[in-house]
Amino acid sequence: MSSSSILPLFEQAAAEVSGAPLYAPIGCLATVGLNGKPASRHMGWHWTIVGEKKASIFCFTHAKTQKIEELKQNEAVQVCFYFPLAPAQCRMSGNAQVVSAGSTEAALQEHRSSGWKKLPDAMKEHYAGPTEANAPSDEFLMLWIPLHSVEWLNMQTQETVREDF
Numbered sequence: 001m002s003s004s005s006i007l008p009l010f011e012q013a014a015a016e017v018s019g020a021p022l023y024a025p026i027g028c029l030a031t032v033g034l035n036g037k038p039a040s041r042h043m044g045w046h047w048t049i050v051g052e053k054k055a056s057i058f059c060f061t062h063a064k065t066q067k068i069e070e071l072k073q074n075e076a077v078q079v080c081f082y083f084p085l086a087p088a089q090c091r092m093s094g095n096a097q098v099v100s101a102g103s104t105e106a107a108l109q110e111h112r113s114s115g116w117k118k119l120p121d122a123m124k125e126h127y128a129g130p131t132e133a134n135a136p137s138d139e140f141l142m143l144w145i146p147l148h149s150v151e152w153l154n155m156q157t158q159e160t161v162r163e164d165f
């Protein structure tokens with residue numbers, strides 16, 4: 001397949017959900033637990049699509065969460081979205097890169113900083129305690145997931161499309 005047929009669908013469906021009271025589309029992040037069994041949890045997601053064949057999704061989390069320990073052992077993840085307006089399910093797979101204060105890639109630090117700036121004060125306190133800091137707290141981590149494959153299930157037609165990147 002020469003150009004992506006799924007990414008535009010994802011972008012539109014995710015943008016529609018972002019208009020809802022929750023600030024970002026919610027998807028369930030599946031990791032491999034420390035015991036080798038599946039572990040999953042809901043997260044708010046952001047995305048960046050470059051051209052037709054390159055896309056990454058990213059989210060923010062606290063350094064002292066179980067998922068960070070799990071990703072040290074196995075970085076393979078899958079994120080599952082339900083878009084009720086489409087209606088569709090979208091499953092995205094890739095390897096998660098943990099972006100911390102010490103990470104050197106400027107473009108990724110830029111995404112992390114801009115995520116920090118948009119956080120409500122109460123959430124900033126969750127990460128850093130009471131603070132006026134403009135720079136992201138060390139506990140504020142970004143999970144950056146360049147996508148390896150995406151599967152789109154159209155819930156009306158039951159048609160499934162899968163793309164590898």
Ligand SMILES: Cc1cc2nc3c(=O)[nH]c(=O)nc-3n(C[C@H](O)[C@H](O)[C@H](O)COP(=O)(O)O)c2cc1C
Nearest residue numbers: 026040041042043044059060061062065066067068
């Ligand atoms: C709708 C919803 C959105 C959530 N968004 C986030 C998020 O963006 N970041 C986050 O760290 N936790 C978020 N959580 C909490 C996580 O589901 C999870 O409980 C937490 O990150 C700890 O997960 P872990 O112990 O498996 O690492 C959200 C929970 C819900 C129900």
